[in-house]
Amino acid sequence: MTKKKQSKKTVAVIGLGYVGLPLAILTAKKGYPVYGFDLDKKKVEKIKKNISPFKEEFIEERKQFLSKINASTDPTILKKADVVIVCVPTPVDEKFFPIFEPLISATELIINNRKPEQLIVIESTINPGVCEEVLLPLFQKANLVDGKDFFLAHCPERINPGKDAVSKGYNVSNIARVVGSTSKKGLLLAQNFYSSVIDAPIKAMGSIKEAEACKVVENSFRDINIAFVNELAKSFEKMDIDVKNVIEGAATKPFAFMAHFPSRGVGGHCIPVDPYYLIERARESGFDHKFLRVAREINNSMPAYTVELMHDLLNELEMPIKGTSVGVMGLSYKANVDDLRESPAVKIIEELEKKGAHVVRFDPYIPSMSDAKNLNDFLKKSDALIFVTNHKAFSSVDAKTFKKFGIRAIVDGVNSLDKEKIKKLGIKYKGIGRR
Numbered sequence: 001m002t003k004k005k006q007s008k009k010t011v012a013v014i015g016l017g018y019v020g021l022p023l024a025i026l027t028a029k030k031g032y033p034v035y036g037f038d039l040d041k042k043k044v045e046k047i048k049k050n051i052s053p054f055k056e057e058f059i060e061e062r063k064q065f066l067s068k069i070n071a072s073t074d075p076t077i078l079k080k081a082d083v084v085i086v087c088v089p090t091p092v093d094e095k096f097f098p099i100f101e102p103l104i105s106a107t108e109l110i111i112n113n114r115k116p117e118q119l120i121v122i123e124s125t126i127n128p129g130v131c132e133e134v135l136l137p138l139f140q141k142a143n144l145v146d147g148k149d150f151f152l153a154h155c156p157e158r159i160n161p162g163k164d165a166v167s168k169g170y171n172v173s174n175i176a177r178v179v180g181s182t183s184k185k186g187l188l189l190a191q192n193f194y195s196s197v198i199d200a201p202i203k204a205m206g207s208i209k210e211a212e213a214c215k216v217v218e219n220s221f222r223d224i225n226i227a228f229v230n231e232l233a234k235s236f237e238k239m240d241i242d243v244k245n246v247i248e249g250a251a252t253k254p255f256a257f258m259a260h261f262p263s264r265g266v267g268g269h270c271i272p273v274d275p276y277y278l279i280e281r282a283r284e285s286g287f288d289h290k291f292l293r294v295a296r297e298i299n300n301s302m303p304a305y306t307v308e309l310m311h312d313l314l315n316e317l318e319m320p321i322k323g324t325s326v327g328v329m330g331l332s333y334k335a336n337v338d339d340l341r342e343s344p345a346v347k348i349i350e351e352l353e354k355k356g357a358h359v360v361r362f363d364p365y366i367p368s369m370s371d372a373k374n375l376n377d378f379l380k381k382s383d384a385l386i387f388v389t390n391h392k393a394f395s396s397v398d399a400k401t402f403k404k405f406g407i408r409a410i411v412d413g414v415n416s417l418d419k420e421k422i423k424k425l426g427i428k429y430k431g432i433g434r435r
């Protein structure tokens with residue numbers, strides 16, 4: 001008997017952002033018919049024209065697969081999918097409380113445009129309990145039975161967009177994943193699906209709550225470690241010890257130490273946001289995550305601290321910060337992306353403006369927010385600099401270039417400039433925990 005070739009399941013991705021679009025591309029590359037749904041018409045129009053709506057290297061390198069994504073703002077496309085993957089935002093409000101509306105509205109769209117026995121996977125970052133406490137009741141309200149009419153799973157995304165030292169060549173296609181589900185069959189379906197798409201182990205968790213908890217633990221771990229070295233930076237600055245050198249020294253220990261480095265603050269959609277999801281859910285259960293709250297406080301204080309360092313340097317030069325042109329070099333929260341979400345640059349600019357500085361903004365990835373045409377124009381317009389984002393495009397700038405354009409003081413917010421060369425040329429320098 002000849003074996004009939006099994007046709008690939010149809011996949012729909014909801015939310016075509018930094019998480020959803022690379023996943024849709026990867027799934028299309030693996031041969032699945034892929035639909036992409038997003039509320040943002042402009043984004044969908046761009047994808048339809050095979051243009052990435054944002055700058056991201058994983059997408060740039062696989063641009064040819066954009067044409068394979070059937071992108072739409074019409075939710076009825078969800079009816080065609082066997083697997084629906086939800087990649088919508090999960091931000092916090094101004095008081096740091098989780099905002100579940102995008103997740104709830106995406107789930108309602110799935111329910112209203114359902115196909116029987118669909119596998120629904122939430123990839124958005126959520127705290128333990130969201131799938132069972134927030135999403136399952138929506139299905140129950142529509143008289144749908146979990147494990148029979150639909151299958152719910154959670155597989156948190158772990159990507160770190162933009163190529164940098166932290167990413168180490170990992171991207172959506174090769175990072176190991178965890179999955180959890182509310183039913184045995186849902187777990188099996190999710191495991192089989194992800195194993196067919198991702199070239200890395202897929203670990204089944206004991207419950208959907210455990211899978212949810214993994215991601216907030218991973219990002220809280222990072223937040224806490226970064227807060228620790230940021231605190232060290234503030235303390236070592238007072239003792240005139242270069243914290244970067246110390247961490248590199250400590251990292252020669254081959255076990256039980258993991259190097260994290262201080263900076264002008266953390267940004268992006270994950271590290272400064274996700275711990276609040278855990279803090280809030282634990283608070284509802286009667287537990288106070290003191291450690292996490294302190295870490296958040298320390299990391300949130302870093303942009304203002306960075307501006308204080310600039311204030312100190314200008315004082316040494318007897319230049320008032322008021323009226324001085326301070327260049328903010330790089331605006332995105334991390335190197336080589338155009339993502340401004342929770343970027344410390346935003347807070348740094350606010351603080352500088354509060355002190356009356358004349359702020360000159362520049363980021364080659366975000367020209368719409370730049371006050372200069374190019375790097376030379378930016379340096380010409382600035383008397384002093386805060387180096388916020390170490391984009392590849394800035395790697396050719398050296399101490400001599402700063403001198404040539406008359407830069408008098410530099411705060412190195414990412415500790416990646418050559419401090420000795422800068423100081424030798426008579427430019428005032430402070431890093432975060434190094435002077």
Ligand SMILES: NC(=O)c1ccc[n+]([C@@H]2O[C@H](COP(=O)([O-])OP(=O)(O)OC[C@H]3O[C@@H](n4cnc5c(N)ncnc54)[C@H](O)[C@@H]3O)[C@@H](O)[C@H]2O)c1
Pocket residue numbers: 014015016017018019020037038039040043087088089090101102103105106123124125126157158159160161268269270
């Ligand atoms: N960006 C990262 O580095 C990263 C990494 C891992 C996990 N995550 C998590 O993944 C999730 C998505 O993050 P992102 O960075 O891709 O966000 P994003 O803002 O880049 O993309 C989300 C997309 O969802 C769309 N959207 C919003 N509400 C919608 C709805 N109801 N229906 C359909 N589309 C909707 C938006 O228009 C947007 O295009 C978040 O929970 C985030 O915490 C992000």
